[in-house]
Amino acid sequence: MNFSSRLVVTLTLGCICVSVCLSQSNHVETRSWEDVAAKILEIGLREGEAYAMLEELTTKAGHRLSGSAGAAAAVELTRQMMSARDFDNIHLEPIMVPHWIRGPVEEATIINSQSMGSVPLSICALGRSIATPTDGIVAEVVEVKSFEELRAMDDEAEGKIVFFNRAFDPTELNTFAAYGGAVDQRSRGAIEAAKVGGVAALVRSMTLAVDDVPHTGAMRYEEGVKKIPAAAVSAMGADLLSDLIRQGESVTVRMKLTCQTLPDVPSANVVGEITGSEKPHEIIVVGGHLDSWDKGAGAHDDGAGCVQAIEVLNLIKKAGLTPKRTIRAVMFMNEENGTRGAKAYPIAPQREGEMHIAAVESDRGGFAPRGFTVQADSIVLEKVQRWKHIFEKIDAGRIIAGYGGVDISPLVKDGVPGFGLLPENHRYFDYHHSDHDTIDKVHPRELEMGAIVEAILCYLISEEGL
Amino acid sequence: MNFSSRLVVTLTLGCICVSVCLSQSNHVETRSWEDVAAKILEIGLREGEAYAMLEELTTKAGHRLSGSAGAAAAVELTRQMMSARDFDNIHLEPIMVPHWIRGPVEEATIINSQSMGSVPLSICALGRSIATPTDGIVAEVVEVKSFEELRAMDDEAEGKIVFFNRAFDPTELNTFAAYGGAVDQRSRGAIEAAKVGGVAALVRSMTLAVDDVPHTGAMRYEEGVKKIPAAAVSAMGADLLSDLIRQGESVTVRMKLTCQTLPDVPSANVVGEITGSEKPHEIIVVGGHLDSWDKGAGAHDDGAGCVQAIEVLNLIKKAGLTPKRTIRAVMFMNEENGTRGAKAYPIAPQREGEMHIAAVESDRGGFAPRGFTVQADSIVLEKVQRWKHIFEKIDAGRIIAGYGGVDISPLVKDGVPGFGLLPENHRYFDYHHSDHDTIDKVHPRELEMGAIVEAILCYLISEEGL
Numbered sequence: 011m012n013f014s015s016r017l018v019v020t021l022t023l024g025c026i027c028v029s030v031c032l033s034q035s036n037h038v039e040t041r042s043w044e045d046v047a048a049k050i051l052e053i054g055l056r057e058g059e060a061y062a063m064l065e066e067l068t069t070k071a072g073h074r075l076s077g078s079a080g081a082a083a084a085v086e087l088t089r090q091m092m093s094a095r096d097f098d099n100i101h102l103e104p105i106m107v108p109h110w111i112r113g114p115v116e117e118a119t120i121i122n123s124q125s126m127g128s129v130p131l132s133i134c135a136l137g138r139s140i141a142t143p144t145d146g147i148v149a150e151v152v153e154v155k156s157f158e159e160l161r162a163m164d165d166e167a168e169g170k171i172v173f174f175n176r177a178f179d180p181t182e183l184n185t186f187a188a189y190g191g192a193v194d195q196r197s198r199g200a201i202e203a204a205k206v207g208g209v210a211a212l213v214r215s216m217t218l219a220v221d222d223v224p225h226t227g228a229m230r231y232e233e234g235v236k237k238i239p240a241a242a243v244s245a246m247g248a249d250l251l252s253d254l255i256r257q258g259e260s261v262t263v264r265m266k267l268t269c270q271t272l273p274d275v276p277s278a279n280v281v282g283e284i285t286g287s288e289k290p291h292e293i294i295v296v297g298g299h300l301d302s303w304d305k306g307a308g309a310h311d312d313g314a315g316c317v318q319a320i321e322v323l324n325l326i327k328k329a330g331l332t333p334k335r336t337i338r339a340v341m342f343m344n345e346e347n348g349t350r351g352a353k354a355y356p357i358a359p360q361r362e363g364e365m366h367i368a369a370v371e372s373d374r375g376g377f378a379p380r381g382f383t384v385q386a387d388s389i390v391l392e393k394v395q396r397w398k399h400i401f402e403k404i405d406a407g408r409i410i411a412g413y414g415g416v417d418i419s420p421l422v423k424d425g426v427p428g429f430g431l432l433p434e435n436h437r438y439f440d441y442h443h444s445d446h447d448t449i450d451k452v453h454p455r456e457l458e459m460g461a462i463v464e465a466i467l468c469y470l471i472s473e474e475g476l
Numbered sequence: 477m478n479f480s481s482r483l484v485v486t487l488t489l490g491c492i493c494v495s496v497c498l499s500q501s502n503h504v505e506t507r508s509w510e511d512v513a514a515k516i517l518e519i520g521l522r523e524g525e526a527y528a529m530l531e532e533l534t535t536k537a538g539h540r541l542s543g544s545a546g547a548a549a550a551v552e553l554t555r556q557m558m559s560a561r562d563f564d565n566i567h568l569e570p571i572m573v574p575h576w577i578r579g580p581v582e583e584a585t586i587i588n589s590q591s592m593g594s595v596p597l598s599i600c601a602l603g604r605s606i607a608t609p610t611d612g613i614v615a616e617v618v619e620v621k622s623f624e625e626l627r628a629m630d631d632e633a634e635g636k637i638v639f640f641n642r643a644f645d646p647t648e649l650n651t652f653a654a655y656g657g658a659v660d661q662r663s664r665g666a667i668e669a670a671k672v673g674g675v676a677a678l679v680r681s682m683t684l685a686v687d688d689v690p691h692t693g694a695m696r697y698e699e700g701v702k703k704i705p706a707a708a709v710s711a712m713g714a715d716l717l718s719d720l721i722r723q724g725e726s727v728t729v730r731m732k733l734t735c736q737t738l739p740d741v742p743s744a745n746v747v748g749e750i751t752g753s754e755k756p757h758e759i760i761v762v763g764g765h766l767d768s769w770d771k772g773a774g775a776h777d778d779g780a781g782c783v784q785a786i787e788v789l790n791l792i793k794k795a796g797l798t799p800k801r802t803i804r805a806v807m808f809m810n811e812e813n814g815t816r817g818a819k820a821y822p823i824a825p826q827r828e829g830e831m832h833i834a835a836v837e838s839d840r841g842g843f844a845p846r847g848f849t850v851q852a853d854s855i856v857l858e859k860v861q862r863w864k865h866i867f868e869k870i871d872a873g874r875i876i877a878g879y880g881g882v883d884i885s886p887l888v889k890d891g892v893p894g895f896g897l898l899p900e901n902h903r904y905f906d907y908h909h910s911d912h913d914t915i916d917k918v919h920p921r922e923l924e925m926g927a928i929v930e931a932i933l934c935y936l937i938s939e940e941g942l
Contacts, residue, residue, distance in 0.1 A: 055647045181521045183870060218921070378900050380871065404649060405846065405874070434844050434900060436921040455684070455902040 047400050047466045049329050054465070058458035059324060063091055063317035064376070068307035068449045075137075075304040076344040077109030077275045084300050085278050088316060088341050092282035095324050097339070099285060102278035105354045107344045109275045110138055112304055113268030116241065118212070121148070122262045123254055131251070132222045132244035135269040136196060136213065136229040137303065137347045139240045146266035147171065147239065149209050153255050157194070157202045168207030171263055174199045175214045175248050178439070185435045186374065189216055193227070200240040201232045210265055211240040214248040219440040222246045226303050227443045228347050239267050279351045281360075283338035284323050286472065291363055292335040294468050296322050296370040299345030299352075299417050306447030310438065314376030314457055316341050318431075321461035322468055333472035335367065342417040345373070352417040356424060368471045369422065370429040370464055371415030375441075376457040377433035381408025382467065386427035390476050394429075397470055406463045408432055427476055429467060431460055509939075513866050513932045515795045520931070524924035525790060529557055529783035530842070534773035534915045541603075541770040542810040543575030543741045550766050551744050554782060554807045558748035561790050563805070565751060568744035571820045573810045575741045576604055578770055579734030582707065584678070587614070588728045589720055597717070598688045598710035601735040602662060602679065602695040603769065603813045605706045612732035613637065613676050613705065619721050623660070623668045634673030637729055640665045641680045641714050644905070651901045652840065655682055659693070666706040667698045676731055677706040680714040685906040688712045692769050693909045694813050705733050745817045747826075749804035750789050752938065757829055758801040760934050762788045762836040765811030765818075765883050772913030776904065780842030780923055782807050784897075787927035788934055799938035801833065808883040811839070818883040822890060834937045835888065836895040836930055837881030841907075842923040843899035847874025848933065852893035856942050860895075863936055872929045874898055893942055895933060897926055 071083040085102065092100045112135055120129040152167050154160045155176040160167060174195035178188035192214075199211040215225035224242045231237045243251070254261050280300065286292060298315020302308020319339040326337060343351035355361075370382075381401060384391045391411055401407045414428025422428035433456075441447040537549040551568065558566045578601055586595040618633050620626045621642040626633060640661035644654035658680075665677040681691035690708045697703045709717070720727050746766065752758060764781020768774020785805040792803060809817035821827075836848075847867060850857045857877055867873045880894025888894035899922070907913040 051649065052647045055649065181518045183517065183521065378902055408871070436844055436925070437919055440919075453903055453906075459902070 043397070043400055043470060044403070046329070046331065046469060047404065050325050050465050051404055051462055053328050054325055054458050054462040055455065058321065058461065060317045060321040060458045060461045061452070061454035063320060064309060064313050064452060064457065065449055067313050067317060068309050073304045073306060073308050074300060074302045076107040076277060076301045076347060077272070078304065081277060081301050081343065085280055088280045088300060088320065091320050092339065095320070095327065097282035097284065097323055100282040102280055103354065103358045103360060104276060104278045105343060105350050106274040107277040107350050108348045109272040110347060111270060111272060113141065113270060115266055115268045118241065118243065118263050118265040120254070120261055121264050124259055129250065131247040131263070132224050133212070133241040133247065133265070134224040134226045134305065135267045136240040136242055137226055138229055138271065139200070139267060139269050140237050141269050142210065142239045142265060142267045146264050147210050148262060148264045151212065151251060151255065151261045151263050153252055160202055160206060163206060165207065167203065170208055171210045171212050171265065172199070172203035172208040173212045173251055175252055177214060178218045180218060185218060185439050188218065189439060192216055196227050196242065197229055200229055200238050201235050204236040204238045208238060210238050212265070213240065213242050215242045215245050217245060217439045217442065220245045220249070223444045223446055225442060225444040226305055241265065241267060277343045279343050279355055280341035281338060282323065283336050284326060284333055286334055286336040287332045288334040290336050291365055293364050293366045294335055294337045294368045294370065294471050295340050295366060295418065295421065296337065296464055296468050297340035297342055297417055298372050299343070300341035301344050301346055303346055303443045305443060306441065306445045307449060309447050309449045309452050310375040310441055311443065311447055312345065312373045314452060314460065315372035318372045318376070318457065318461040318464055321458070322465040325461060325465040326469055331469060333469055335472040337468045337472055345416050349416060352420055356420050366421055366426045367476055368427050368429065369414065369418035370468060371418045372431040372460055372464060373415045373417065374431060374435060375433050375438040376452045376460060377435065377437065378456040379406045379431055379433050379460045379463045381406045381410070381432045382463065383410055383412030383414060383430040383432055384427065385412065385414040385422050385430070390427045393476060400466065401463065404462065431464060433460060509863070509866055509936060510869070512795070512797065512935065513870065516791050516931050517870055517928055519794050520791055520924050520928040521921070524787065524927065526783045526787040526924045526927045527918070527920035529786060530775060530779050530918060530923065531915055533779050533783060534775050539770045539772060539774050540766060540768045542573040542743060542767045542813060543738070544770065547743060547767050547809065551746055554746045554766060554786065557786050558805065561786070561793065563748035563750065563789055566748040568746055569820065569824045569826060570742060570744045571809060571816050572740040573743040573816050574814045575738040576813060577736060577738060579607065579736060581732055581734045584707065584709065584729050584731040586720070586727055587730050590725055595716065597713040597729070598690050599678070599707040599713065600690040600692050600771065601733045602706045602708055603692055604695055604737065605666070605733060605735050606703050607735050608676065608705045608731060608733045612730050614728060614730045615675050617678070617717060617721065617727045617729050619718055626668055626672060629672060631673065633669065636674055637676045637678050637731065638665070638669035638674040639678045639717055641718055643680060644684045646684060651684060651905050654684065655905055658682055662693050662708065663695055666695055666704050667701050670702040670704045674704060676704050678731070679706065679708050681708045681711050683711060683905045683908065686711045686715070689910045689912055691908060691910040692771055707731065707733060743809045745809050745821055746807040747804060748789065749802050750792060750799055752801040753798045754800040756802050757831055759830050759832045760801060760803050760834045760836065760937050761806050761832060761884065761887065762803065762930055762934050763806035763808055763883055764838050765809070766807035767810050767812055769812055769909045771909060772907065772911045773915060775913050775915045775918050776841040776907055777909065777913055778811070778839045780918060780926065781838035784838045784842070784923065784927040784930055787924070788931040791927060791931040792935055797935060799935055801938040803934045803938055811882050815882060818886055822886045832887055832892045833942055834893050834895065835880065835884035836934060837884045838897040838926055838930060839881045839883065840897060840901060841899050841904040842918045842926060843901065843903065844922040845872045845897055845899050845926045845929045847872045847876070847898045848929065849876055849878030849880060849896040849898055850893065851878065851880040851888050851896070856893045859942060866932065867929065870928065897930060899926060
């Protein structure tokens, strides 16, 4: 035996010993968490209620834009869902929310195509946009792919409808990264267009799907910059516009929007919990946002996250578990166009004497979960990754550093560890903010699995701390 | 420093050293594989052709039961797809296949419900079933959940339609395991029913979905046991039958099937490859089955696996890679009701002088891949698991011991390592073997991702061996 082989033997034996010791010391502790996880899984798969709740929410309340009747119905419906399941401390936390409405007319037509004559485009106003003048806007369309390209145009965009047509990068495996690479056009397009004298912004829908359905979403204005109307055009409409322009046509569009911003109205976050048996003032929040856009029914965005949060508590109760710390479901109002609920929650009077130790959000759709992101320091990440084997057993072992979610952001900024459910994401932006976001796109078991993953995570945090 | 802490330090240092050495020695080798994987991913996501091929297959050939015109069209279509992509050694390997046809009529009606009168049931013949007599069968229905229950019945089932109503276990996270726990009713139900004097078998559809669409699939007869007709009833139909029986009703059903087995007809496996640059006689097979049931369009089962196999070669060619070993796409014919193609492939004359080193199959649907199973010894499993980080990067890092697939089974029995793509599986049995299995249930990116995972796996095996 030469030196190096003896060294290998020694080290190998050493490694085996250490790993055996480690797994022995973990044995007692983790065995019972695995049993708890298996129990939650079994109850969820056998008698889960997430899908039935989502059906009720999306049919009885429908879409739920802040300030709408649907949003008000959703507040009452989710309060009732919590009440029917006997949660503790159920209450509303009142807030004022913006009240933007789409109005009865939104239309756009190519009026002068040499090859095709008059061609209607599928558009929808972007949230917060002002209306066009009553007779609409008629202007030539200028296409750009970026703000840089627009700024370099000098006065070429003056008096025109600026058409932002940078598509999602399809080579991004993560569709949220593709969204992140395109969404500046929707949020800031009207500002940048106005700065160079544009009269309206027309933005390619934020989706990888190529169909004729426009996708809405929030846009904003900037103080000191003229407000101009902004709309999304369907991917097919965008391709048509781009084709005509590439063929050298001067394309003129008539565009009409009747949206308006009304005075703020009262609304509320909806809150219910299982009060902790040992440390009731230490809180784990699990939530989604109750408002949606006024297209489709907000099934994936974010009805899914709301009913999952309620189902988390439901599963824990059904499993007969009595968490040491408080696990609280929060339906945040107004994520889409104001985040008033998210901002109000941490500073509401009810927070007095409470300490939040974790905030979990599901706002990436109700698809099969792969794991979750952790928005916290490396010590928390490491601690949570020690539970990886529990989540791997249910095919959700991807525990990575990453953004938690919009609604829990104010908590995270205050130092509370944030967690964001990570579902399968290829289909999400096909539906997001559009008429496609309906209950038939959600699969009952996939939705329930998200609630199961969140329930296990919340319970582990409740018992073990972070 | 006492003894035990010194021991810990020694062991810890030892472990660190070993792992550093390992990762250094792997560094050069794996770096380039990661680049290759990234390139295949990029090409697939940017210009993947799997979905377009599946559209063509499911619309031009439609469903493709062995012996049907659709199956013949599929042979020619996939040959053309390979040809258009300039594969090497494209050829058909002729086989004879069974030719079972459903016939124009399949119907069942509850004729005597006290509460509901006459109620039609959604049924379909099971594959290989004989027909009923021309006037149908009229008989009382007896419900059982298991063969044991049936055998314990004595003569109670004599002259009756035996209704097998054991549903999928919803608490199985893996829907394939739930299928495995119920499918004996479909495959052996007619045998067991006939043994106790039953006149027909009616089997609850193999699905977790509760709707009114029946799911077909293979059944069989046993020599020496009387052949009786067998059909699947939709989940809703099964629930209705069960409810009426539980309420104490004597339920009589009239059932009519016109299916028949015609003489065997010629068909073929379709084969094309990228011939290996260094070891052309060492083969990596990647395949799916080209036949489908005569319901829906066989989009997930298994059009997906077929177009993915063609796309594997397409991606490797587009990436400019020249594999050392031969990578071969095989469209296996007749998996559903005979596996004649699978059995013929290993003993075809073309196999002379060839050595198969791996066989990869995709036959679990075209959903987002999670990883793959390895059906081989522990040395192969360990070797492949060393590539885990490459697959984890594309969210498909689940590499586990498990069944490869039906079509590669004869190869695996001969000692060839088998690999089975592991997609997300919650939705699969909602569509499987039914009118629901159509192209609209397949997502272009999810389908393409399966091909990407298979392409990376095949190329790694080709370059590194097993």
